[in-house]
Amino acid sequence: MTIPTLFRRPLAALATLGASLMLMLPAQAEVVFQDITSPAGIKAWLVEDYAVPIVTIRFAFEGGTAQDPMGKEGLTALMTMLFDEGAGALDSDAFQIALDDAGAEMGFGASADATYGSMRMLADQRDQAVPLLKQAIDNPRFDSNPIDRMRNQLITSITAAAQDPGTEAQLQWGKALYGDHPYARRSQGTIESLNTITADDLRARHQAIFARARLTVGIVGAISADDAKAMLDTLFADLPAEPSLTPVPDVVPNLGQDLRVDYPLPQASIFMAYPSVPLGDPDYFATMLMTQILGGKSFQSRLTSEVRVKRGLTYSISASMVGFDHSNSLLISTATSADRAPETLKVIQDVVAELAANGPTPEELADAKRYQIGSYPISELSSSSAIANTLVGLQMKDLGIDYITRRSDLIEAVTIDDVKAVAQKLLTVKPTIMQMGPAQGQ
Numbered sequence: 211m212t213i214p215t216l217f218r219r220p221l222a223a224l225a226t227l228g229a230s231l232m233l234m235l236p237a238q239a240e241v242v243f244q245d246i247t248s249p250a251g252i253k254a255w256l257v258e259d260y261a262v263p264i265v266t267i268r269f270a271f272e273g274g275t276a277q278d279p280m281g282k283e284g285l286t287a288l289m290t291m292l293f294d295e296g297a298g299a300l301d302s303d304a305f306q307i308a309l310d311d312a313g314a315e316m317g318f319g320a321s322a323d324a325t326y327g328s329m330r331m332l333a334d335q336r337d338q339a340v341p342l343l344k345q346a347i348d349n350p351r352f353d354s355n356p357i358d359r360m361r362n363q364l365i366t367s368i369t370a371a372a373q374d375p376g377t378e379a380q381l382q383w384g385k386a387l388y389g390d391h392p393y394a395r396r397s398q399g400t401i402e403s404l405n406t407i408t409a410d411d412l413r414a415r416h417q418a419i420f421a422r423a424r425l426t427v428g429i430v431g432a433i434s435a436d437d438a439k440a441m442l443d444t445l446f447a448d449l450p451a452e453p454s455l456t457p458v459p460d461v462v463p464n465l466g467q468d469l470r471v472d473y474p475l476p477q478a479s480i481f482m483a484y485p486s487v488p489l490g491d492p493d494y495f496a497t498m499l500m501t502q503i504l505g506g507k508s509f510q511s512r513l514t515s516e517v518r519v520k521r522g523l524t525y526s527i528s529a530s531m532v533g534f535d536h537s538n539s540l541l542i543s544t545a546t547s548a549d550r551a552p553e554t555l556k557v558i559q560d561v562v563a564e565l566a567a568n569g570p571t572p573e574e575l576a577d578a579k580r581y582q583i584g585s586y587p588i589s590e591l592s593s594s595s596a597i598a599n600t601l602v603g604l605q606m607k608d609l610g611i612d613y614i615t616r617r618s619d620l621i622e623a624v625t626i627d628d629v630k631a632v633a634q635k636l637l638t639v640k641p642t643i644m645q646m647g648p649a650q651g652q
Contacts, residue, residue, distance in 0.1 A: 430601070
């Protein structure tokens with residue numbers, strides 16, 4: 211489950227400055243994290259960067275789409291679409307004009323476990339932009355016309371997705387792995403559930419989630435620590451102290467199932483779920499390296515080599531760790547021609563069994579370490595928005611402000627025996643397998 215793109219309304223001025231930023235930043239610029247606390251006690255991590263006059267703030271409140279009540283699925287998703295559709299004294303049109311006049315981009319989104327917000331603003335127009343974000347955080351209007359318009363957008367998306375066989379497969383997959391757990395529900399909701407949602411429902415969800423106690427903030431850009439602290443109090447000090455969240459139980463994915471979704475397609479899709487471990491687990495880095503060796507983003511991975519390169523069975527195959535706050539799994543996915551699906555599945559199973567039985571080679575482990583260490587700055591620290599996202603993510607996982615410094619050492623400390631041990635533990639479990647394509651015998 212992914213977080214929706216937050217900036218729905220790109221602005222030309224900021225887009226131009228963003229492109230300039232990528233050209234101006236040195237390739238190996240040092241990123242220094244500061245741990246700051248505002249006078250009102252709001253905590254955040256800050257990276258000061260004066261290369262260009264932009265300030266980016268990203269924040270997260272614990273509680274996402276898994277908080278939606280039964281029968282009100284889609285409530286959180288709909289709420290996040292409405293924060294720039296009017297706040298305080300400004301209706302939708304007036305609010306969006308004010309955002310443009312302030313030279314700011316603002317957006318909200320949600321994952322299963324958290325609700326996110328962001329603003330990117332010109333540093334010299336911060337005094338115009340921040341009050342707009344504050345109004346969106348404190349006083350969203352939830353007017354009837356925007357509610358109906360955004361509800362219809364979601365319903366249109368759901369109706370279109372119903373024509374895609376992958377939608378039914380995704381729903382079956384979630385139900386098979388998570389049963390009646392909230393993670394099995396459709397985050398956008400259903401047509402029926404969306405039509406039950408009222409403005410009062412949206413206000414109640416906003417009040418339940420937006421609170422200081424479960425708030426995480428990252429700030430990046432041309433702003434001092436003192437000014438960042440003042441901005442924190444402006445934005446968040448007036449929120450309630452505690453949220454009102456429904457406890458979400460931990461859930462172990464239901465493995466060992468064989469599922470089929472019959473559909474007359476020229477290709478067959480294959481999904482396989484194995485157990486995994488959460489970030490922070492003692493076996494996390496060994497599992498991460500094992501996953502990279504098995505099917506990570508590299509032509510050197512075993513699955514890519516055996517399934518794509520040697521046999522030409524697929525264009526793309528991957529293995530990845532899928533993590534929620536309350537569940538974890540390792541997912542293998544690929545697509546192949548329908549008539550070669552049995553062969554593809556057999557090759558995948560053989561590759562998995564070989565790694566489980568014998569572990570990696572020294573060369574594979576060294577390559578996986580180099581990739582994981584080298585790719586991290588590119589994916590996590592390549593722009594102000596990426597850095598702000600990383601600041602929030604590290605805090606949410608309680609990994610410590612020195613995590614990036616420690617991460618390379620933690621990866622380098624993993625041994626072949628460590629990887630072999632997690633491979634034997636995780637990859638010998640019978641996975642849940644789902645195949646989508648023509649019915650057998652067609």
